[in-house]
Amino acid sequence: MNPARLRKLKEWLIERAILLSGVFSVVFVVLIFLFLLREGLSLFRGESVLDFLFGKSWYPISEPPRFGILPLILGSLLVTLGAAAISVPIGLAAALFIAEIAPGRLKEGLKAGIELLAAIPSVVIGFIGMITLGPFIKKLFAVPTGLTALTGSVTLAFMAMPTIVSIAEDAITAVPRQYREAAIAMGATKWQTTWRIVARAARPGMVAAVMLGIGRVIGETMAVMMVTGNAAVIPSGMLQPVRTLTATIAAEMGESVQGGSHYAALFAIGIVLFVITFLINGVADLYLHRSRK
Amino acid sequence: MSPRLSQKIAFALLFLATLLVVLPVAVILFIIVAKGASALSWDFLLTMPRDGMTAGGILPAILGTLYLVLGAVLFAVPLGVAAAVYLVEYSSDNRFSRLVKLAIVNLAGVPSVVYGLFGLGIFVTFFRFGASILSGALTLGIMILPVIITSAREALESVPRHFRTVSLSLGASRWQTVRHAVLPHALPGIMTGMILGLGRAAGETAPILFTVAAFYLPRLPQSLFDQTMALPYHLYVISTQVPGIPENVRYGTGLVLLALVLLLNLAAIVLRARFRRKKKW
Amino acid sequence: MVSRPVKFSIQGLHVHYGELCVLRELSLEILANEIFTVIGPANSGKTTFLHSLNRLIDLAPGSRVSGRILLDGDDIRLRLEKENLRRKVGIVFALPLPLPLSIYENIVYGLRMQGVRDRAVLDEAVERSLRESYLWEEVKDRLRSPAMNLSGGQQQRLCMARILAGRPDVLLFDEPTSGLDPISTARIEETLLELKERYTIVLVTNNVAQAARVGDRTAFFLMGEMVEVSETGRMFTAPADPRTSDYITGKFG
Numbered sequence: 099m100n101p102a103r104l105r106k107l108k109e110w111l112i113e114r115a116i117l118l119s120g121v122f123s124v125v126f127v128v129l130i131f132l133f134l135l136r137e138g139l140s141l142f143r144g145e146s147v148l149d150f151l152f153g154k155s156w157y158p159i160s161e162p163p164r165f166g167i168l169p170l171i172l173g174s175l176l177v178t179l180g181a182a183a184i185s186v187p188i189g190l191a192a193a194l195f196i197a198e199i200a201p202g203r204l205k206e207g208l209k210a211g212i213e214l215l216a217a218i219p220s221v222v223i224g225f226i227g228m229i230t231l232g233p234f235i236k237k238l239f240a241v242p243t244g245l246t247a248l249t250g251s252v253t254l255a256f257m258a259m260p261t262i263v264s265i266a267e268d269a270i271t272a273v274p275r276q277y278r279e280a281a282i283a284m285g286a287t288k289w290q291t292t293w294r295i296v297a298r299a300a301r302p303g304m305v306a307a308v309m310l311g312i313g314r315v316i317g318e319t320m321a322v323m324m325v326t327g328n329a330a331v332i333p334s335g336m337l338q339p340v341r342t343l344t345a346t347i348a349a350e351m352g353e354s355v356q357g358g359s360h361y362a363a364l365f366a367i368g369i370v371l372f373v374i375t376f377l378i379n380g381v382a383d384l385y386l387h388r389s390r391k
Numbered sequence: 392m393s394p395r396l397s398q399k400i401a402f403a404l405l406f407l408a409t410l411l412v413v414l415p416v417a418v419i420l421f422i423i424v425a426k427g428a429s430a431l432s433w434d435f436l437l438t439m440p441r442d443g444m445t446a447g448g449i450l451p452a453i454l455g456t457l458y459l460v461l462g463a464v465l466f467a468v469p470l471g472v473a474a475a476v477y478l479v480e481y482s483s484d485n486r487f488s489r490l491v492k493l494a495i496v497n498l499a500g501v502p503s504v505v506y507g508l509f510g511l512g513i514f515v516t517f518f519r520f521g522a523s524i525l526s527g528a529l530t531l532g533i534m535i536l537p538v539i540i541t542s543a544r545e546a547l548e549s550v551p552r553h554f555r556t557v558s559l560s561l562g563a564s565r566w567q568t569v570r571h572a573v574l575p576h577a578l579p580g581i582m583t584g585m586i587l588g589l590g591r592a593a594g595e596t597a598p599i600l601f602t603v604a605a606f607y608l609p610r611l612p613q614s615l616f617d618q619t620m621a622l623p624y625h626l627y628v629i630s631t632q633v634p635g636i637p638e639n640v641r642y643g644t645g646l647v648l649l650a651l652v653l654l655l656n657l658a659a660i661v662l663r664a665r666f667r668r669k670k671k672w
Numbered sequence: 673m674v675s676r677p678v679k680f681s682i683q684g685l686h687v688h689y690g691e692l693c694v695l696r697e698l699s700l701e702i703l704a705n706e707i708f709t710v711i712g713p714a715n716s717g718k719t720t721f722l723h724s725l726n727r728l729i730d731l732a733p734g735s736r737v738s739g740r741i742l743l744d745g746d747d748i749r750l751r752l753e754k755e756n757l758r759r760k761v762g763i764v765f766a767l768p769l770p771l772p773l774s775i776y777e778n779i780v781y782g783l784r785m786q787g788v789r790d791r792a793v794l795d796e797a798v799e800r801s802l803r804e805s806y807l808w809e810e811v812k813d814r815l816r817s818p819a820m821n822l823s824g825g826q827q828q829r830l831c832m833a834r835i836l837a838g839r840p841d842v843l844l845f846d847e848p849t850s851g852l853d854p855i856s857t858a859r860i861e862e863t864l865l866e867l868k869e870r871y872t873i874v875l876v877t878n879n880v881a882q883a884a885r886v887g888d889r890t891a892f893f894l895m896g897e898m899v900e901v902s903e904t905g906r907m908f909t910a911p912a913d914p915r916t917s918d919y920i921t922g923k924f925g
Contacts, residue, residue, distance in 0.1 A: 101787055109566040116481060119473035123540065124494040126533055130501060133512035191408035199402055200409075210660050211413040217587075217656040218419060219594025220503075221623045222649050225630050225641070226419050259412045289398035310500070317502025319597040320623075324631055344504045344597070351507075351601050356516065368508040372501065379500035383493065483733060553769050560728055561782035562759035562838060571785070572771060 134372055138365030141165065145359075150366060156330040156341075158350060158360045165363040167370070169332045173247070173340035174316060176333050177326060180251025181258055181315045186308050188255075189262030193307070196263065197270035198292045209267075216260030224324030227253035232325060241337050245327035248336040253325050254318055258311035265310055265386075269303020270296060306385035313378040317371065319344040343367050420653075423646050430643025439609040444629055445636055449644055451611055455524075455619030456593055456651070458612065459603065462528025463535055463592040468585050470532075471539030478540075479547040480555075480569050499537035503597040506534045510602040525615040527603025534598055535588035542587065546580020547573060579666035583659045590655035594648065596623040606632075622648040676703040679842060679872045680725060685739035687720050689732060694720050695896050698739070702842075707864060707873045709887035709904065711880055713924065716893040718876040722844050725874065726761040727754055743842075759786070762835025763844040767851055768827030770819035770834075775811055778819045778830060782838040801836035805829040806863055825856025832863065843867065845875045849882065861886050880920050884908050892916045 141150065145165055153166015196208050228245070231252060236244030273296050281291040297304070327339025328349060341349075347364045354360040392400075434448055441447035474491070482488035510530030520526045550573050558572035559565070574581075596604075604624040612619040626644045629636045680702040687695040695717040702708045710718045723729040727748065729737060741748045748757050759782060770778050779801055780794045788794060798815065802808035807829045811822070819830055828848055835843060845864070849857040864873060864886050877883055883890050884904060891901040892913075900913050911917040918924060 105787065109564055112566055113481070116473045116477045119470050120477035120482065120488070120491045122470060123474055123491055123498060123536065126536070127494045127497050127501075129513065130505065130509045133509050133517070134505070137508070137512045137516075188408045188411050191405045192412045195402075195405035195409045199405060206664075208409060208413060211416055213660060214653060214656060215412065215416045217590055217594070217652055218416070219596070219623050219648060219652055221594070221596045221627050222419065222423070222645055225626060225645055226422060228630065230422065256412075256415050263412060287394045287398045289401045290394060293401070313500050317500070317504070319502065319504040320627060324627070344502055347504050347508065348597055348600055351511070365508055365512070368505050371505050375500045375502055375505075376497055379497050380493070383496045553765075554771060556728065556731065557765070557769050557771060558781070558785075559731065560726065560758055560763050560765075561785065561834065562755045563782070563785040564755055567785045571781075576772065 131369075131372060134365055134368045138362055138367075138369050141359055141362035141366045145363075150363075151370075154332060156346070158354070158363060163359060163363075165359070165366075167343065167346075167367060169330050170341055170343045170346050170367070171370075172333055173326070173330075174342040174344070176247045176336065176340055177250040177254060177322060177342055178312060178315045180247060180336060181254035182308070182312055184251060184255035185258040185262055185311060185315075189259045189307070189311065190266055190304055192259070193263045193266035193270060193304075194292060194297060197267045198288075198296060209264075212260050212263050215256065216264070220257060220318060220321040221324070223253060223257060224321030227321060227325040235337075239337055243327055243339060245325055245339055246337050247326060247333055247340045250322050250326035250340070250342070251336070253321050254315045257318055257321060258315045261314050262307045262311035265307035266300070266304045269300040269307065269386075272303065273299045302385045302388040306382040309378050309382035309385070313375050313382065316378070317344060317375055319348050323348055343371055347371075420649070423642055423649055426639065427642030427644075427646030430639040431646065435643055436647070440607070441609070444607055444625075444633060445640070447609075449620075449622070449625060449647065451608060452620040452622045452625040452644070453647065454611060455603075455605075456622040456648075458524050458619065459528050459531055459599065459621060460589050460592045462524060462615075463531035464585060464589055466529055466532035467536050467539050467588060471536050471584075471588075472543045472581055474536075475540050475543035475547055476569060476574075479544055480565075480573065495537050495540050498533070499541070501534075503534065503595055504600075506530055506598040507601050509533075510598060515602055521616060522601070522603055522605075522618050523616040524603055524612055524619055527599045527619075527621075530598045530602045531592040531595065534595065535592050538588045538591055539584050542584025543577070543581045546577035546584070549580065550576045579662060583663045583666070586655050586659040586662065590652045590659070593655065594623055594652045596621075596627055599624060622651070676705060678702070679704045679744065680874075681740075681742040681745075683740045683742070685721075685724060685741065686737070687717070687724060687729065688736045690734040693896060695724070698898055700891060700898065700901055702872060702874060703889075704872050705868055705870075706888040707868050707875055707886050709875045709877060709883040709890045710893060711877060711883045711890060711919070712893035713919065714878070715895070717896040718878075718893050719846055721893070722763065722846050722874060722876050725842070725844060726758045726763055728758070728763065730754070755785075759838045760840050761842040761844060762838065762840040763846065764828065764831045764835065764848045766847040768824055768831055770822070770827050770830055772818070772820060774816045775819050775822070775830060776815040779834050779837045781834065786838075797837040798833075801833040804836050804867065805832040806859065807833055823856075825852050825859065828852060828856070828860060829863065832860075832867075836867075840871065842872045842874065845873065845877075847877055847879075848875075850878070857882075880922075892919060894919070 150165055150167060152168050153164060154168050155164040155166050156169055157164040196205055200208055227249060231249050232244030235246060235249050277295050277299055278291050281295045322342050323345035328341045328345055329339035330341040333340045347367055351364055354364060436448060437450050438448035439450055478488055478491060510526055514520045514526035514529050515522055554572045555568050558568040599621055603618055605618040605620050606628055608618060608620050626648055629644060630641050678701050682698055682700050685695060685698040710721060712718050724737060729735050746752055771781065776798055779798045783794060783797055799808060807826060810826060822830060849860050867873060887904040890904045890907045892899045894915060899915050908920060
């Protein structure tokens with residue numbers, strides 16, 4: 099074969115490989131779902147989907163076992179709502195400050211700080227939450243244990259904030275300059291412009307930021323497992339130990355028997371998590387696209 | 392209230408909120424360094440754990456994490472960069488490329504523990520790799536794929552369009568154009584993504600729980616099919632699962648993990664900043 | 673005028689971007705070793721026409737081309753590979769666009785892509801093409817320094833050298849002096865007149881005087897159509913179409 103033909107062949111192969119790599123990211127999403135189904139669906143041979151989703155007791159190793167994940171769903175929900183209540187206002191406010199108000203060098207420093215916060219491994223955050231926040235909450239509210247839903251919410255709020263801040267900050271920065279100039283020209287103060295014009299124009303991006311932050315919280319595992327006390331009962335308040343969907347998988351997989359119903363039930367929880375985060379990310383992506391237009 | 396006064400109050404509140412976000416980084420660093428520094432020594436870094444992890448060092452956990460992270464990057468970087476090249480250089484905005492982008496967004500959003508389940512289902516069980524470095528590294532590799540793809544995409548998109556036009560106009564083929572006129576200029580950005588991926592893989596625990604991590608294994612792994620200890624899982628184990636671990640050992644382990652991850656991220660931030668400043672176009 | 677062989681024969685060329693027709697029903701011939709200039713206001717289809725000649729038009733998203741273009745009698749879509757066509761038909765863009773490489777590497781880029789590795793061949797091509805574009809004396813001692821450090825006029829002549837290195841047949845120029853000062857412009861124009869001894873040149877310009885100074889024949893484009901084509905002298909003294917005379921006398925454009 100002559101060199102030109104050989105080069106053509108080589109390039110053809112490389113370009114196929116590149117296309118294939120694009121295909122792979124789709125394949126992985128499909129594979130993740132398929133393997134969750136493969137291992138998890140067998141649970142529903144002996145268990146109805148409704149009993150699984152809305153059953154009030156999670157006793158996986160009693161005889162007979164009970165696989166109702168309502169306490170876990172409520173545990174995740176409680177911790178997530180608490181974390182959102184803390185991280186959304188603080189996160190959006192910080193995003194506004196960084197995008198609109200902080201001058202050059204401070205801005206760069208703050209952005210680097212946010213990036214570092216995002217980078218801290220969740221097990222380290224969980225560790226710190228466990229040894230500082232836990233005892234503090236125990237003392238403050240005089241409760242028997244400091245490992246509660248509230249502890250989880252506060253800890254997770256710090257893990258959601260980097261996501262919220264950085265995505266909201268992008269959205270705010272992307273607001274066209276003319277909006278600000280027009281508002282200032284009409285005599286508005288910088289704060290009025292920021293609050294009434296810029297924040298409003300960036301709203302779709304901010305919604306996406308909040309959703310992605312919440313997605314991160316729902317999926318967070320290690321920190322939440324270390325600080326929430328892990329009691330798989332239907333929670334009645336923020337100052338009680340709770341157990342989330344993610345923590346249940348992480349804590350119990352080691353003691354389940356492969357192929358058994360407990361094992362399948364943990365994969366079924368994985369399916370629930372996958373679907374939840376898939377929906378959240380899909381909707382957030384729609385908002386992000388809207389904010390770019 | 393006058394507009395000026397309300398502006399002052401508002402700015403002060405926003406600043407306070409920002410402090411609340413950033414300060415924990417300093418607090419965490421301070422606590423870990425203050426209490427963990429006393430544990431650091433060559434012995435701690437370079438010897439095996441002894442007496443049920445209450446004494447000795449954390450060498451197998453450090454090495455295990457390094458193996459896992461390297462394996463993950465070796466798997467994810469070629470695949471991720473190629474996928475980014477596909478999206479930026481080859482695909483037009485058609486239905487398939489939108490599907491790929493959606494898939495990447497969702498890969499980024501899948502909870503880490505679900506990656507753990509996936510790795511358990513596919514690598515450990517289906518491919519029969521067992522709980523091994525191979526299974527763990529592949530699981531981590533797929534998890535960091537979105538990080539790699541996203542930063543490689545940004546890097547490729549920041550290369551001016553006209554480099555491509557000029558290269559093609561000089562008779563270069565499409566691939567030659569990508570290879571010689573685009574990739575070299577996107578390299579720093581791609582490296583940044585790679586380092587971020589390293590940091591992310593080094594710190595994650597949930598994906599390795601069921602795919603590789605050993606509770607207590609005071610020897611070094613011999614092959615890809617061995618289990619290994621890893622830093623983040625080790626920290627979890629000694630801080631929640633085993634009573635009676637001396638405090639400075641726990642903090643010391645946390646410090647080593649945090650230092651590894653933060654240094655990698657700091658390197659990425661610095662690299663990116665230098666690249667932006669040096670850019671000639 | 674001596675009769676010259678036909679270099680490009682364009683027959684019924686139409687170009688669309690999506691639904692928008694940017695060039696319609698274009699038929700003309702470009703002769704070997706002439707400077708063929710194309711004048712017309714912005715958005716008249718001049719650049720589209722130029723990009724059709726070496727199929728850079730294919731890069732524009734949504735572009736559709738119909739009609740035939742023959743280069744030395746061969747259909748450029750059917751008989752030639754894109755890469756070979758672009759080597760034979762080099763283009764210099766409106767702005768000087770060196771790649772962020774050294775002067776030397778900019779010039780040998782095309783040759784390297786063809787697989788030329790021989791140092792002597794590359795060195796020869798660099799010196800020859802830099803001499804042809806009158807840049808050799810200015811840069812011969814710093815071939816390894818970044819091309820981005822040259823002045824605008826030097827960069828544009830480097831871009832000329834870059835296509836000359838590949839020994840093309842035809843040189844396309846897309847308003848090559850629009851970003852340059854009068855002295856650099858004059859040097860480029862002198863160079864064009866030298867180069868036409870060896871190459872066929874198609875020059876798109878929005879500077880009517882430039883067309884009058886260097887063009888052998890000139891075509892006037894307006895809103896995607898060619899209004900008229902004739903020898904440059906005739907075009908500027910006795911235009912056939914009133915729109916042409918309006919344009920060259922500065923009534924619009």
